[in-house]
Amino acid sequence: MMLKFERNKLRACVMACALAVVSTTALLPPSPAFAQARILPDFTDLVDQVGPAVVNIRTVEKVTQGSGNPEMDEEMQEFFRRFFGQPMPGVPRQGRPNRPAPQEEERPRGVGSGFILSSDGFVMTNAHVVDGASEVLVTLPDKREFKARIVGADKRTDVAVVKIDATGLPAVKVGDVSKLRVGEWVMAIGSPFGLENTVTAGIVSAKQRDTGDYLPFIQTDVAINPGNSGGPLINMRGEVVGINSQIYSRSGGFMGISFSIPIDEAIRVSDQLRAFGRVSRGRIGVQIDQVTKDVAESIGLGKAQGALVRGVEAGSPGEKAGIEPGDIITKFDGKSIEKPSDLPRLVGNTKPGTKSSVTVFRRGNTRDLNVTIAEIEPDKPAKRASDRDEPTGKAPASAAAKSMGLALSDLPDSQRRELKLKGGVKVDAATDAAARAGLREGDVILAISNTEVSSVKEFEAALAKADRSKPISLLFRRGDWAQYALVRPAR
Secondary structure (H helix, E strand, C coil): CCHHHHHHHHHHHHHHHHHHHHHHHHCCCCHHHHHHHCCCCHHHHHHHHHHHEEEEEEEEEEHHHHCCCCHHHHHHHHHHHHHHHHCCCCCCCCCCCCCCCCEEEEEEEEEEEEECCCCCCCEEECCHHHCCEEEEEEEEEEECEEEEEEEEEEECEEEEECCCCCCCCCCCCCCCHHHHCCCCCCEEEEECCCCEEEEEEEEEEEEEEECCCCCCEECCCCCCCCCCCCCEEEECCCCCEEEEEECCCCCCCCCCCEEEEEEEHHHHHEEEEEHHCCCCEEEEEEEEECCCHHHHHHCCCCCCCCEEEEEECCCCCCHHHHCCCCCCCEECCEEECCCHHHHHHHHHCCCCCCEEEEEEEEEEEEEEEECCCCCHHHHHCCCCCCCCCCCCCCCCCCHHHHHEECCCCCEEEEHHHHHHCCCCCCEEEEEEEHHHCCCCCCEEEEECCCCECCCHHHHHHHHHHCCCCCCCCCCEECCCEEEEEEECCCC
């Protein structure tokens, strides 16, 4: 009997302890693993919501092939006659070889992304995606394809709007960039390397990142690669907060830092493009610089702020308003200028002809001046597009060029004028097959397989057509002399 009582007592104690443990556990905060699982975002609904409004953009450009350069032919023939005592190989003794008439052909130029602004077919993308294109093709997620008309493009902000003939399209919802917070989850949809409808995600790394006069970029760690340009940056509410535009890279690929154009800036530009086909910006005609801490303290400004006026253009609105070199502009239309880049953004967003107030700090005193805003001259259309996915401005070398051991770049206009050339590409490095053939850094390649080239793109197009089972002839110039090299590319 006593033994039974002790067993019941022990059982009661065990149950009491178990209840105490359970109640205590309920009061404890969740474990890190559980908390992490609870807060990790799920992007599936966002993809379903926004994905149908994200498009793939392919562009085509017209190029002229077989135009030739008779003057260069005559120079090379004279060179061979004088120094080798014989005509140039492959050229008849009488006259020049027959050349086909120049022909214009279309070829693929690039791939980018975009998103539908409105159900009637207006699509937003980057200006560098469509710059130089003779034809723009827009493919929807449902595989429908349309030829698009370029409504307008603004290279200063890298924003463009194109139009397709369709109605009832799914459109994106525009978000409020001012509510975007550093550390917030964001998502991108685009066509990196032509892989359509690719979804990547990350967080906002920084806001108001200065990389240009007119754009305070959003910095993220979302994976962005060539082909993502023009695609949307989306917050967790399914709203577009930016346009993916640039990456910071030393390799040509994603390295953890990408930049997006704030959607409010982009919408402001797109409204003008849709209304007028171009963007009108204001200017006051001053050259500005940073105000250092030492300068601010020495002149009595107090703290390093504002924009230091280094020069004023003659006859400009700034000169007429009384702005002088050495002034520090601290306010524009009542808005504080904390850093120099604030001024061109505020002035640029002001309609030309507007009378605005400028507050300057001059020799210890503050004064207000009235200035009438002038208009910046519009950009001239570029002949070729340059890919800005890589801020360094250098595109990664093609596999074909690498097989020859060549790293090439377009020949600067100044060097072309100095050498009195009409074309050519610059050799930045020559290794392997190219080095064995005698090429070296600084040479200028004028032609490949008897096809003259004026850009790296033309070189790669000609190389793609060459018979790589045989040595490839390159006509190049070194200093004042031109010569041939035979390159045997790696297979």
